[in-house]
Amino acid sequence: MSTTSIAPATTFETSHSQSAVEVLSILGSDARLGLTESEVKQRQDIYGPNALTDRPAVPLWRQFVAQLQEIVVGLLLVAAVIAALLGEWIDTGAILAIVVLNSVLGVFQQRKAERALGALQKLSAPTAKVFRDGQLCNVAARDLVPGDRIEVEAGDHVPADARLVDGFGLQSSEAALTGESTPIDKDPSAVLAPETPLGDRRNMLFQGSVIATGKAGAVVVATGMETELGRIAQLLARQNTEQTPLQRRLAALGRGLVLLCVALVGIIFALQLARGGQFLETLHLAVSLAVAAIPEGLPAAVTITLAVGLERLVRRNAIIRKLASVETLGSVNVICSDKTGTLTRNEMTVREVHTSATGYAVSGAGYGPTGEFSSLRTARSIAPENQPDLLRALEVAAWCNHARVVPASDASDRWHVVGDPTEAALVVLARKAGLESSSRGELLHEIPFDSDRKAMSVVVAPPNRPRLICLKGAPEVVLDKCIEIQRNGQTAPFTAADRRQLLEIADEMAARALRVLAVAYREDVDATKGVEVERDLVFAGFVGMIDPPRDEVRVAVAHCRSAGIRPIMITGDHPSTALAIARELGIAREDQKAITGRELDQLSDDRLAAQLAKVAVFARVTAEHKLRLVRLLRSQGNIVAMTGDGVNDAPAVKASDIGIAMGMTGTDVTKEASTMVLADDNFATIVNAVEEGRGIFDNIQKFIHYLLAGNAGKIIFMFVAAVLGWPNPLLAVQLLWLNLVTDGLPALGLGVEPPERGTMDHQPRAASAPLIDWRQGLLLLAHGGLSALSALAGFWIVYQGDAAKLADSRVVAFCILAFAQLSYSLSCRSWHVPLLTLGFASNPTLLAAIGVSFVLQIGIVLVPFLHPVFGIEAYPTGSEWLVIVGLSCVPMFCVELSKLFFGRRDAGHEKRMELTRSRSLPTPEEGGIPNDEQPETVANEMAKNSSF
Missing domain, CATH: 1.20.1110.10 (Calcium-transporting ATPase, transmembrane domain)
Known part of the structure; x- marks a missing residue:
C-alpha cells in the first residue's frame, strides 16, 4: 500500500459521514491485516507522533520582567530613581523592596498557572492494541498513525480518533469530551450526515474517552493535534492570558498619577521660583512633592x-490559582455553568418506578444505597416488601445487570461505580428496597445490548426458583415483546389499552427529562434458543432516572439572582434534559427554550449576541461553541465566570474572566486552565467566593x-x-x-x-467602572x-x-x-x-x-x-x-x-x-422586565455612592 493514498485531514473530519469500507479504502488500510511496518514508518514521518504538543515555556527572567511592566510598578521605579538622586536612601530602599516583593509574588503565582496542555496528555492512553502485518500487538499510543486498525474493549482508553469497523454492545463514556452524562451507544454500520454534532457521532470513537461496555474494532482517522482532543488543545493554546479588571483599573489609576505628578512638578516649581526661591532647592521640593503624590x-x-x-x-x-483574580470575583455578573458534574451530581439516580397501576417516587441521590419509596398519587411512604409488583420490577432490573457499586476507599460517604452508570443506578434502586443483585443465582445466558435492538437480556437461575429471562430496554421495544402484564402479584393479558396507557406514561416521564427503561421477564425459559427467548414476556414496569441537580444549587442560583448575577447553562447534554434541570434549578423560566449547537452554527455573531440576553440554556454544544459564547458575552462588557469539569470545558474556562473548575470530579486539564478550583464541587461555593x-x-x-x-x-x-x-x-x-x-x-x-453586610444585595459593578x-x-x-x-x-x-x-x-x-x-x-x-x-x-x-x-x-x-x-x-x-x-x-x-x-x-x-418604583414600574405581564432581571434601583446606586 502506498502512502500517496492517504486522505487529507478534511476527509478525516467527515469520516462519520462515510461507511467503514470507504474510510478504510481512503486511508489505504485493511480491516483484517491493518498496516505494514514500512507503511507505519512512512506515515509517522508525515503525521508525527500521536501526542499533544505544548507551547515553549516562558523563561523565568521574562516572567519577572513582565511583572515590572505594570504602570504603577514603573511609576514606583521612577520614584525610586528620583529619591536616589535626591539622596533619600531610606525611601529608595523601601520603594525597591516593595517592587521586588510584588514581582516575586506575581512570578510565583504565574509559574503554577500554565500546565493545561501537559495535563491534557494525561488523558492519552499509554498503549494501544493494533494490527500490524496481520498480527494483533500492543504498541505505544504515540506510535499510532492514521490507517492503523485498532481493537478496544470495556475499560480501555481510546488512543486516537477512529471510525468504527465492527463491534457489538459498544458504549463509550464521553462526558469529559462532550458533556454527555451517560455512555453513548455506538453503531459501526451507521452513516451520518456531515453536520452531525460531535456528541451524536455514534460510529466514531474519540481520543480521551473510555469504553464503558462491549468490544469493537476501528480504524484510526486522526492522531495528535488533529484529534478532537487536539483541537481543544489548540483552542486552549490560543487563549492568551488577559489582564484582570483590577489590573486594568490600576493601570488607569497609574496613568492618572503620572499626569498629576508632571503637573505638580511644573506648578510648584513655577510658584516657588516666582517667589524668589533658589533653583536647586525649589526643584528638590517640587520633585519631592511629586514623589509624595505616588x-x-x-x-x-x-x-x-x-x-x-x-x-x-x-x-x-475556593482555591484561587491566580492572585490578581481574587478581586475579579466581585465583578462577575454572568456565570456560565456546565451541567454535568457542576449543577448536577454526575451520578445517575432513579427518581420514579411505574408498575402496571401504580407510580412510586424514590428518594435519595447518587450511588449511596439510602432512600425511601412513596406513592406518587398520595405522597405517602410505602414499604417495598408489601408491593409485589414493585419488588418484581426491581428484581428484574437488578438481575439484568453487570454493574457494581462499592464504597470509596477513603472515609468519605462517596460510592464508586464499576461498570455502566445506568446499570449502577438500577443496582442502587434494588438495594434501597433491600434487594441484592448477587442473589440472582447462576447466569446461564446473556444477549448484550445492541443499538439496533435497544435492549439487553440475561437468563438466570435463582436459588429454588424457576429460571427466567430478564430484559431491559427502550419502552417501545420491550412492550412489543410482551403478551402479559404484572398486576397485583399475578400476571394478566397485555391489552392494546394497556400498551397505549403505558406509552403515555413513558412519554410523560421522558418529557420531564427522565431516562426511561422498561423491564420485563418470563419464567421457565430455554437458555439455548438465543434471541428467540426474548418473546412472550411479562411487563414488569418502567424505571425513570436522571442525573439529579445538587441539593444546594437551587439556593445558590437564587442568591445569584438577588446579587444581580445571571446564571446560564452551557452543556453538551441533550436539550430536553438540560432544560428540565435548568427549570428545576431556577436558571430558566417555563417559557424559555434551549438553543442547540446546530442552531448556533446557523446564527451569525450579531444575531446570536442579540439573543444572548433571552436564552438561559445552550445544549448539545461543543468546546468551540462554549468558547464562542464566552467571548460574545465578554464582548458585551460582561465579567464572565465559566464553570466546568470536562476537557471540553477547558478552552472556555481559560477564556473567561474567572475560570472555575471542579476540584473533586474535574479533569486535570480544566483545573490547570482555571483561575479558581472548587474544593467541594459545590456551585454554592461560587456565591460565597463572589x-x-x-x-x-x-x-x-x-x-x-x-x-x-x-x-x-x-x-x-x-x-x-x-x-x-x-x-x-x-x-x-x-x-x-x-x-x-x-x-x-x-x-x-x-x-x-x-x-x-449587604455586599450581595446590589448589582455587580460595571467592567468599565474605574477604581475612583x-x-x-x-x-x-x-x-x-x-x-x-x-x-x-x-x-x-x-x-x-x-x-x-x-x-x-x-x-x-x-x-x-x-x-x-x-x-x-x-x-x-x-x-x-x-x-x-x-x-x-x-x-x-x-x-x-x-x-x-x-x-x-x-x-x-x-x-x-x-x-x-x-x-x-x-x-x-x-x-x-x-x-x-x-x-x-x-x-x-x-x-x-x-x-x-x-x-x-x-x-x-x-x-x-x-x-415610587414599586408603584410605577410595569409588571412582567404588562411588558416590563422580569423581577429577576430588574436593573439596580436608584436608591441602591445612592447607597453605593453614599456620604463617605
Missing part, C-alpha cells in the same frame, strides 16, 4: 489584600481612597502655603517620610477589613482638604508670620499631617457605617498598624539624634501638643458626622424611591 504602599497593599482574601476563600473551599470578591474590592477601594486622600492633603497643604506666600512649611525629607509612615501599614490594615470615579475623586479631595486645613491652621497658630517660630510651626504641621491621616484611617473602614457602630476594636490589625505608625512618628519628633536626618529643629511644647491632638482629630470627626447626617437622609430617600 502611593508607594499601593502595590504591596493590593498584593497582601488579595493574598488575605485568597486565604479566606480557601477556608470557604461575596468575598466584592468585599476584597471594597477594601481595595477603601485603602486607595485613604492613600490618595492622604497624599492629596499633603499636596493641598503645600500648594496653599505656596499661594499664600508662606515659607516652605515642610522640607522634602519630611514629605517623603510622611508618605512612608502613613501610607503602608494602615493601608494593609484596611485591606483585611471583613466584608460588610469622579464622585469619589471629589470626595477624597474634600477629605484630603480637611487634613490640609487642619495642618494649615496648626502651622499658622504657631507661626503667625514670625520667622523665629518657623521651626516650631513646621514640627506642629508635620505631626498634624501624620496623626490626622492615621486617625482618618479609622473612618475609612466603611463607606457609610459610623465608627461607633463598627466598634474601634473590630479590626485589631488596623489598630496595630496605627499604633506602630504612631510610635514611629513620635520617635522622629522626640529622639534627638534623628532630628538632623529629618530636618527637625524644635520640640513641641505642651500647648502645641494640644493643638496637634485637637486638629489631628478634625478630619475623622467631620467624616463621622457626615455619615450620621447623610446616612439618615439616604435611608429615608431609599424608602421613598422604593415605594
Whole structure:
C-alpha cells in the first residue's frame, strides 16, 4: 500500500459521514491485516507522533520582567530613581523592596498557572492494541498513525480518533469530551450526515474517552493535534492570558498619577521660583512633592489584600490559582455553568418506578444505597416488601445487570461505580428496597445490548426458583415483546389499552427529562434458543432516572439572582434534559427554550449576541461553541465566570474572566486552565467566593481612597502655603517620610477589613467602572482638604508670620499631617457605617498598624539624634501638643458626622424611591422586565455612592 493514498485531514473530519469500507479504502488500510511496518514508518514521518504538543515555556527572567511592566510598578521605579538622586536612601530602599516583593509574588503565582496542555496528555492512553502485518500487538499510543486498525474493549482508553469497523454492545463514556452524562451507544454500520454534532457521532470513537461496555474494532482517522482532543488543545493554546479588571483599573489609576505628578512638578516649581526661591532647592521640593503624590504602599497593599482574601476563600473551599483574580470575583455578573458534574451530581439516580397501576417516587441521590419509596398519587411512604409488583420490577432490573457499586476507599460517604452508570443506578434502586443483585443465582445466558435492538437480556437461575429471562430496554421495544402484564402479584393479558396507557406514561416521564427503561421477564425459559427467548414476556414496569441537580444549587442560583448575577447553562447534554434541570434549578423560566449547537452554527455573531440576553440554556454544544459564547458575552462588557469539569470545558474556562473548575470530579486539564478550583464541587461555593470578591474590592477601594486622600492633603497643604506666600512649611525629607509612615501599614490594615453586610444585595459593578470615579475623586479631595486645613491652621497658630517660630510651626504641621491621616484611617473602614457602630476594636490589625505608625512618628519628633536626618529643629511644647491632638482629630470627626447626617437622609430617600418604583414600574405581564432581571434601583446606586 502506498502512502500517496492517504486522505487529507478534511476527509478525516467527515469520516462519520462515510461507511467503514470507504474510510478504510481512503486511508489505504485493511480491516483484517491493518498496516505494514514500512507503511507505519512512512506515515509517522508525515503525521508525527500521536501526542499533544505544548507551547515553549516562558523563561523565568521574562516572567519577572513582565511583572515590572505594570504602570504603577514603573511609576514606583521612577520614584525610586528620583529619591536616589535626591539622596533619600531610606525611601529608595523601601520603594525597591516593595517592587521586588510584588514581582516575586506575581512570578510565583504565574509559574503554577500554565500546565493545561501537559495535563491534557494525561488523558492519552499509554498503549494501544493494533494490527500490524496481520498480527494483533500492543504498541505505544504515540506510535499510532492514521490507517492503523485498532481493537478496544470495556475499560480501555481510546488512543486516537477512529471510525468504527465492527463491534457489538459498544458504549463509550464521553462526558469529559462532550458533556454527555451517560455512555453513548455506538453503531459501526451507521452513516451520518456531515453536520452531525460531535456528541451524536455514534460510529466514531474519540481520543480521551473510555469504553464503558462491549468490544469493537476501528480504524484510526486522526492522531495528535488533529484529534478532537487536539483541537481543544489548540483552542486552549490560543487563549492568551488577559489582564484582570483590577489590573486594568490600576493601570488607569497609574496613568492618572503620572499626569498629576508632571503637573505638580511644573506648578510648584513655577510658584516657588516666582517667589524668589533658589533653583536647586525649589526643584528638590517640587520633585519631592511629586514623589509624595505616588502611593508607594499601593502595590504591596493590593498584593497582601488579595493574598488575605485568597486565604479566606480557601477556608470557604475556593482555591484561587491566580492572585490578581481574587478581586475579579466581585465583578462577575454572568456565570456560565456546565451541567454535568457542576449543577448536577454526575451520578445517575432513579427518581420514579411505574408498575402496571401504580407510580412510586424514590428518594435519595447518587450511588449511596439510602432512600425511601412513596406513592406518587398520595405522597405517602410505602414499604417495598408489601408491593409485589414493585419488588418484581426491581428484581428484574437488578438481575439484568453487570454493574457494581462499592464504597470509596477513603472515609468519605462517596460510592464508586464499576461498570455502566445506568446499570449502577438500577443496582442502587434494588438495594434501597433491600434487594441484592448477587442473589440472582447462576447466569446461564446473556444477549448484550445492541443499538439496533435497544435492549439487553440475561437468563438466570435463582436459588429454588424457576429460571427466567430478564430484559431491559427502550419502552417501545420491550412492550412489543410482551403478551402479559404484572398486576397485583399475578400476571394478566397485555391489552392494546394497556400498551397505549403505558406509552403515555413513558412519554410523560421522558418529557420531564427522565431516562426511561422498561423491564420485563418470563419464567421457565430455554437458555439455548438465543434471541428467540426474548418473546412472550411479562411487563414488569418502567424505571425513570436522571442525573439529579445538587441539593444546594437551587439556593445558590437564587442568591445569584438577588446579587444581580445571571446564571446560564452551557452543556453538551441533550436539550430536553438540560432544560428540565435548568427549570428545576431556577436558571430558566417555563417559557424559555434551549438553543442547540446546530442552531448556533446557523446564527451569525450579531444575531446570536442579540439573543444572548433571552436564552438561559445552550445544549448539545461543543468546546468551540462554549468558547464562542464566552467571548460574545465578554464582548458585551460582561465579567464572565465559566464553570466546568470536562476537557471540553477547558478552552472556555481559560477564556473567561474567572475560570472555575471542579476540584473533586474535574479533569486535570480544566483545573490547570482555571483561575479558581472548587474544593467541594459545590456551585454554592461560587456565591460565597463572589461575596468575598466584592468585599476584597471594597477594601481595595477603601485603602486607595485613604492613600490618595492622604497624599492629596499633603499636596493641598503645600500648594496653599505656596499661594499664600508662606515659607516652605515642610522640607522634602519630611514629605517623603510622611508618605512612608502613613501610607503602608494602615493601608494593609484596611485591606483585611471583613466584608460588610449587604455586599450581595446590589448589582455587580460595571467592567468599565474605574477604581475612583469622579464622585469619589471629589470626595477624597474634600477629605484630603480637611487634613490640609487642619495642618494649615496648626502651622499658622504657631507661626503667625514670625520667622523665629518657623521651626516650631513646621514640627506642629508635620505631626498634624501624620496623626490626622492615621486617625482618618479609622473612618475609612466603611463607606457609610459610623465608627461607633463598627466598634474601634473590630479590626485589631488596623489598630496595630496605627499604633506602630504612631510610635514611629513620635520617635522622629522626640529622639534627638534623628532630628538632623529629618530636618527637625524644635520640640513641641505642651500647648502645641494640644493643638496637634485637637486638629489631628478634625478630619475623622467631620467624616463621622457626615455619615450620621447623610446616612439618615439616604435611608429615608431609599424608602421613598422604593415605594415610587414599586408603584410605577410595569409588571412582567404588562411588558416590563422580569423581577429577576430588574436593573439596580436608584436608591441602591445612592447607597453605593453614599456620604463617605
